[in-house]
Amino acid sequence: MKHIYHDDSFTLHTDLYQINMAETYWRDGIHNKRAVFDLYFRKLPFGNGYAVFAGLEKVIQFIQNFRFSEEDLEYLKNEVGYQDDFLDYLKDLRFTGTIRAMREGELVFGNEPMLRVDAPLAEAQLIETALLNIVNYQTLIATKAARIKQVVGDEPAAEFGTRRAQEMDAAIWGTRAAYLGGFESTSNVRAGKLFGIPVSGTHAHSMVQAYKDEYTAFRKYAEAHKDCVFLVDTYDTLRLGVPNAIKVAKELGDKINFIGIRLDSGDLAYLSKEARKMLDEAGFKEAKIFASSDLDEYTIINLKAQGARINSWGIGTKLITAYDQAALGAVYKIVAIENEAGQMEDTIKISSNPEKVTTPGLKRIYRIINNKNHHAEGDYIAMENEKLPEKRLSMFHPTHTYINKVVTNFTAKELHEDIFVNGELVYEIPCLEESREYVKQNLNALWEEYKRIMNPEDYPVDLSKKCWDNKMHNIEEVKEKVAAMKE
Ligand SMILES: Nc1ncnc2c1ncn2[C@@H]1O[C@H](COP(=O)(O)OP(=O)(O)OP(=O)(O)O)[C@@H](O)[C@H]1O
Numbered sequence: 001m002k003h004i005y006h007d008d009s010f011t012l013h014t015d016l017y018q019i020n021m022a023e024t025y026w027r028d029g030i031h032n033k034r035a036v037f038d039l040y041f042r043k044l045p046f047g048n049g050y051a052v053f054a055g056l057e058k059v060i061q062f063i064q065n066f067r068f069s070e071e072d073l074e075y076l077k078n079e080v081g082y083q084d085d086f087l088d089y090l091k092d093l094r095f096t097g098t099i100r101a102m103r104e105g106e107l108v109f110g111n112e113p114m115l116r117v118d119a120p121l122a123e124a125q126l127i128e129t130a131l132l133n134i135v136n137y138q139t140l141i142a143t144k145a146a147r148i149k150q151v152v153g154d155e156p157a158a159e160f161g162t163r164r165a166q167e168m169d170a171a172i173w174g175t176r177a178a179y180l181g182g183f184e185s186t187s188n189v190r191a192g193k194l195f196g197i198p199v200s201g202t203h204a205h206s207m208v209q210a211y212k213d214e215y216t217a218f219r220k221y222a223e224a225h226k227d228c229v230f231l232v233d234t235y236d237t238l239r240l241g242v243p244n245a246i247k248v249a250k251e252l253g254d255k256i257n258f259i260g261i262r263l264d265s266g267d268l269a270y271l272s273k274e275a276r277k278m279l280d281e282a283g284f285k286e287a288k289i290f291a292s293s294d295l296d297e298y299t300i301i302n303l304k305a306q307g308a309r310i311n312s313w314g315i316g317t318k319l320i321t322a323y324d325q326a327a328l329g330a331v332y333k334i335v336a337i338e339n340e341a342g343q344m345e346d347t348i349k350i351s352s353n354p355e356k357v358t359t360p361g362l363k364r365i366y367r368i369i370n371n372k373n374h375h376a377e378g379d380y381i382a383m384e385n386e387k388l389p390e391k392r393l394s395m396f397h398p399t400h401t402y403i404n405k406v407v408t409n410f411t412a413k414e415l416h417e418d419i420f421v422n423g424e425l426v427y428e429i430p431c432l433e434e435s436r437e438y439v440k441q442n443l444n445a446l447w448e449e450y451k452r453i454m455n456p457e458d459y460p461v462d463l464s465k466k467c468w469d470n471k472m473h474n475i476e477e478v479k480e481k482v483a484a485m486k487e
Pocket residue numbers: 264265266267268269270292293294295299302303306
């Protein structure tokens with residue numbers, strides 16, 4: 001490439017095929033046909049019983065800044081070979097559509113749209129990749145964080161993953177997602193500055209190695225910082241590390257705030273129990289024991305079962321990289337398009353796997369909340385203009401229809417809000433703190449059976465009878481078309 005282009009816009013953060021499709025629509029004159037896309041995943045990550053929706057704030061930033069820069073257009077012309085007439089169209093392009101989405105921090109389940117884009121076809125197509133990129137990653141990490149926090153309980157959980165994250169953006173937005181999902185702090189100072197997340201930290205082995213001995217290292221650190229957590233496992237945790245931490249804490253007394261020690265290797269259950277005894281005997285009953293070392297929900301459950309005396313948890317690699325599931329797998333599927341007469345017509349994608357058949361049409365997503373116990377009975381997807389019964393709601397599984405129930409005395413809470421209407425942002429973005437609180441409230445209102453770390457119950461995401469009939473009707477139509485073509 002002869003030219004150096006500046007990274008001055010996110011609009012090319014898309015797959016080439018999106019631009020090629022946009023060009024196809026534009027040359028055919030159908031680029032402004034109204035089209036509706038649903039963004040949803042099919043399978044919950046980590047075998048969890050719920051996911052935590054995250055990414056909306058960044059989606060909003062992306063949409064607000066959606067415009068091809070001069071350099072984007074130059075690049076598309078010089079290096080990719082698009083024609084001037086199409087580039088002129090791209091030059092003035094802004095997002096003019098409507099987006100409805102869940103609130104960040106909403107609990108979300110398989111096969112229900114987290115977000116819906118209703119926009120001119122080419123615009124809806126061009127934003128697909130970035131939307132999926134943002135929502136897939138942030139929702140994955142927020143879910144992993146909520147899962148880990150659930151086993152940690154009330155003890156503080158600190159996010160330590162920046163060094164192991166898949167590059168800088170992942171560290172920053174992953175940290176935000178971790179905080180949303182329930183973590184208390186991060187070691188990433190930039191994330192603290194950008195999002196107001198509390199920052200926290202101890203020190204590394206390198207400091208002990210730099211001073212060669214623990215005693216000097218702890219003492220120098222204590223002389224420079226009031227709050228002290230000493231990392232005690234560089235040489236020998238119980239024979240050297242803990243005694244040196246106690247020695248410095250005693251020597252400096254009230255001059256420092258001896259918060260505690262951190263263990264980062266070895267048998268964390270055994271070491272924490274022994275270290276606890278030593279700290280207590282030395283009179284430091286309030287000193288806390290921090291632990292880190294490739295922790296995740298499974299090691300934490302295990303450590304707790306062994307009676308580990310750990311008070312505070314530092315979690316890096318396995319959280320920020322979503323170690324046991326690399327991607328969420330949310331998709332963006334077209335569900336309706338304007339026809340020649342200017343009316344919306346359903347579209348459907350058939351698959352031999354019934355779970356993969358899309359649900360056509362414009363729809364609304366409701367959480368059905370039992371008025372007696374305030375827990376959710378399940379989610380209910382109805383057609384856009386469908387009126388829900390007020391007294392008696394019949395719910396049935398969309399593929400195994402014999403699984404059904406009738407709900408009475410309920411509140412149907414609509415889960416989507418308008419975010420953009422005809423290109424205008426109409427949504428007031430809640431602050432991160434509020435969204436984090438919202439996650440907690442939502443988790444409190446979810447039955448325990450869906451929150452189990454292993455083998456949770458399946459949360460019902462049902463279709464209304466109208467929505468289900470409409471889907472079946474669409475499937476029949478496609479089947480008839482295919483049969484007619486075969487004849
Ligand atoms: N008592 C325990 N029960 C279950 N898992 C533990 C226990 N203690 C530590 N672990 C976990 O076992 C793994 C040990 O990792 P590893 O074999 O790399 O050793 P390490 O002690 O961290 O040593 P180093 O960091 O020096 O390589 C970590 O994931 C840690 O969280």
